[in-house]
Structures are given as structure tokens and as C-alpha cells.
Amino acid sequence: MAWNWQISGWPNFRYDTAALAPFEQRFLLSSGEILGAVHHVSTSERNQLRVDLLSDEAMKTSAIEGEMLDRQSVQSSLRRQLGLSSDSYPTKPREQGVAEMMVDVYSTYAEPLTHETLFRWHSMLLSHDRRLESVGAYRQHEDAMQIVSGRMDRPVVHFEAPPSSQIAGEMDRYVDWFSRTVPDAKEPLPALTRAGLSHLYFESIHPFEDGNGRLGRALAEKSLAQNMGQPSLIALAYSIERERKAYYDQLERHQQTLDVTSWLEWFAETVLTAQQVTLNRVGFFIAKARFYDRHRDQLNERQAKAIERMFQEGPDGFKGGLSAENYISITATSRATATRDLQDMVEMGALTRTGELRYTRYRLNLEEMTA
Numbered sequence: 416m417a418w419n420w421q422i423s424g425w426p427n428f429r430y431d432t433a434a435l436a437p438f439e440q441r442f443l444l445s446s447g448e449i450l451g452a453v454h455h456v457s458t459s460e461r462n463q464l465r466v467d468l469l470s471d472e473a474m475k476t477s478a479i480e481g482e483m484l485d486r487q488s489v490q491s492s493l494r495r496q497l498g499l500s501s502d503s504y505p506t507k508p509r510e511q512g513v514a515e516m517m518v519d520v521y522s523t524y525a526e527p528l529t530h531e532t533l534f535r536w537h538s539m540l541l542s543h544d545r546r547l548e549s550v551g552a553y554r555q556h557e558d559a560m561q562i563v564s565g566r567m568d569r570p571v572v573h574f575e576a577p578p579s580s581q582i583a584g585e586m587d588r589y590v591d592w593f594s595r596t597v598p599d600a601k602e603p604l605p606a607l608t609r610a611g612l613s614h615l616y617f618e619s620i621h622p623f624e625d626g627n628g629r630l631g632r633a634l635a636e637k638s639l640a641q642n643m644g645q646p647s648l649i650a651l652a653y654s655i656e657r658e659r660k661a662y663y664d665q666l667e668r669h670q671q672t673l674d675v676t677s678w679l680e681w682f683a684e685t686v687l688t689a690q691q692v693t694l695n696r697v698g699f700f701i702a703k704a705r706f707y708d709r710h711r712d713q714l715n716e717r718q719a720k721a722i723e724r725m726f727q728e729g730p731d732g733f734k735g736g737l738s739a740e741n742y743i744s745i746t747a748t749s750r751a752t753a754t755r756d757l758q759d760m761v762e763m764g765a766l767t768r769t770g771e772l773r774y775t776r777y778r779l780n781l782e783e784m785t786a
Contacts, residue, residue, distance in 0.1 A: 419619050419670050420577050426588065426619075428612055430676040438683035439605040445690040446643055452697040460700050466493050467729075468648045468696060469521065472636075473513045476629050476652035479659055484510050493518065508543035513629070515539040520633045524640035524647075528593045530586060533622075536633060540626050547624050553582045554624040562621075562667075573663075574670045576621035585620045592616070593634075597641050606642035610635045611682035612675070619670050639686070650696070654689040699730040702781040710765045717746040718756050722765065725779055736769065736776025 419425060456464060470490045477484050487504050492514035494501035516539040538551035549555055560576040577585055593613060596604040614635040621627045632652050639647040655662050661681070669678040703726055714722060724745050725732060733741060742753045757777055760766040766777045
């Protein structure tokens with residue numbers, strides 16, 4: 416079996432531009448919708464939106480690699496990195512590292528990609544990992560760089576990257592390609608095509624000892640932001656993580672060919688889904704602001720605490736809805752008081768109610784806020 420980098424013509428990927436054109440058009444339209452929606456979010460809410468979206472991306476890009484992070488530590492680190500007021504929650508090395516990288520990707524999106532950019536991101540992401548021989552530098556080990564699964568005695572090789580001796584030359588070509596395909600450069604490419612190629616191309620070189628997946632997704636984010644002319648804040652890793660198996664299947668299949676139309680179509684659909692997630696999140700923040708404008712002065716201390724906790728769950732809210740038991744746990748109040756408080760919020764229009772008796776559930780009433 417030949418890997419893509421062993422095929423004659425590498426790294427000149429082939430794809431059908433006509434098949435991708437409708438995706439590119441939808442991307443531009445959705446980008447405009449997101450920009451328009453963000454303008455309706457207040458400055459303070461916009462800052463929180465940035466923190467929430469970046470923390471989701473940090474959590475999910477790590478989860479794709481099987482690494483679970485402490486969300487509160489990630490968010491605390493992000494607020495510090497963004498110069499926002501932060502709590503005293505302790506930051507942990509892994510969480511601080513990925514937060515630093517996410518903010519750097521966000522804030523330096525317009526700068527040209529260089530080897531030093533990648534070394535900086537790698538150092539931020541993995542400086543805590545003492546197992547690695549090379550941090551902040553391309554891999555140098557002589558062993559084959561393989562993606563494997565299965566038993567130790569019967570491994571399944573999903574991909575083998577170029578040997579370390581070829582990495583410097585491969586990455587020189589990659590960085591040059593990234594620069595040549597940016598808007599207004601020599602060979603500009605449409606947004607989704609460039610981002611999809613940048614990710615597959617980088618993953619196929621696999622230049623680092625570890626962290627290639629996270630850096631590859633960061634490069635896709637940088638590419639999209641450069642084509643948009645501003646930080647994308649697109650929930651890319653969030654959407655990829657939800658289709659994790661398909662993501663790895665697509666990568667594996669297209670690391671054995673230079674014909675990548677179906678990879679670019681899959682990637683484009685994922686980005687469009689990610690844009691919708693972001694648009695929903697922006698809509699949620701707008702609805703939240705309108706909710707508090709209408710109900711803030713109507714809520715007692717217990718109700719305000721429960722409402723804040725419900726908003727912390729994000730657009731999807733509590734799984735299955737808020738129960739009376741949830742309310743009692745959040746507010747440390749009696750069942751009788753919880754029943755009165757919840758009924759009061761239904762009557763004022765802050766919550767909607769479904770079900771009966773022990774199946775009764777409550778949800779934030781945001782429908783009229785987004786109308």
C-alpha cells in the first residue's frame with residue numbers, strides 16, 4: 416500500500432472545484448449571518464461568547480485525541496489570556512497550554528504562517544509533557560511515525576507519515592503553500608477548499624512527535640479566519656468531535672490517494688455545521704440578554720441562582736429539562752418553596768413547564784426572546 420506522500424505528484428491534491436462551489440457559497444452566506452448576529456451582542460456578552468466558544472473548542476479538540484480537560488480551568492486560563500477579569504480557580508498545565516494556543520490562534524490569525532508559529536503552538540500545547548523528546552521542534556526520531564490501533568502484538572497501521580529526515584523539506588513546502596494560497600496571494604484558494612487541504616496536508620506530514628491533530632485543526636481555523644478577514648470563532652472541533660469516527664475514517668481513506676474531492680466535501684459539510692452551532696450560540700447569548708432585561712427584577716435570590724445555573728448549561732440546557740430535585744439541589748431550599756418558586760417563574764413567563772408530577776420538567780422560555 417502506498418501512502419499519499421509516496422504517490423507521484425505529491426503534494427498536488429486533485430479535486431472537483433465545481434462540486435465544491437455550492438459549499439463555498441453557503442459558507443460565505445453563513446459567515447455574513449454570524450457577523451450580523453454578533454453585532455447585536457453587548458461587549459460584555461461578546462467577551463463571554465469568545466470565552467465560551469474558545470473553551471468549547473479547547474475541550475473538544477483535546478477530546479478528539481482522548482484527553483479530557485477541566486472546563487473551569489480552561490475558561491479561567493482563557494480569561495487571563497484575553498485580559499478579562501478572572502476568578503481564582505487554579506489553572507492546570509494542560510488546560511493553560513491549550514488555552515494559550517487557542518488565544519494565539521485567535522489573536523494572530525492574520526500573521527503569515529511560519530515554522531516559528533508552529534513551534535510556538537507546540538510549546539504552548541505540550542511544554543508540560545516530559546515524555547517527549549522534542550517540544551517546540553519537528554520530530555527527529557528514527558522510528559517510523561505511525562498511527563496504529565489494536566493489540567500490541569497485532570497492531571493495525573492506519574497511516575505511516577514521512578520519515579523524520581524528510582520533515583524539514585516537507586514543512587518548507589507546506590509553509591510556502593499556506594502563504595501562496597492566502598487571499599490576495601499568488602494562488603488564492605476558496606475558504607473551505609484551503610482549510611480542508613491545509614488540514615489533510617499537515618496531517619499527512621505529521622511533523623511533530625505529538626499534538627499533530629490539535630495543531631492541524633488550529634491551522635484549519637487560521638486558514639478560515641484568513642479567508643474571512645477576522646477570527647472565525649467557528650465551532651470546528653466541536654463539530655468534528657461529534658463525528659469523530661467519520662473524521663478518522665475520512666483522514667485514513669484520503670491519506671492513501673491524491674484525489675480528495677470527497678474529503679473536501681465532508682470537511683465542508685462539517686464547517687457548515689460548525690457555523691450553525693456558532694450561529695445558535697450567538698442567538699442564545701442575544702436571547703439571554705433579552706431574558707434578563709425582561710425578568711431580572713422579577714427574580715428572587717433563589718430563582719436568580721437557578722436561572723444562572725440553567726444558562727451555564729448552554730443552549731441545550733439541562734438534559735431532559737430542570738426538575739424540582741435539580742432546583743432544590745441548586746438552591747438548597749425546601750420542596751414546598753421550590754414548588755412555589757418554579758410555579759412563579761412559569762407564571763411570569765421565565766420558564767415553560769412540561770409533564771406532570773415526578774415527570775414535571777422546566778425549561779428556559781427563550782422562544783419569544785429570539786423572535
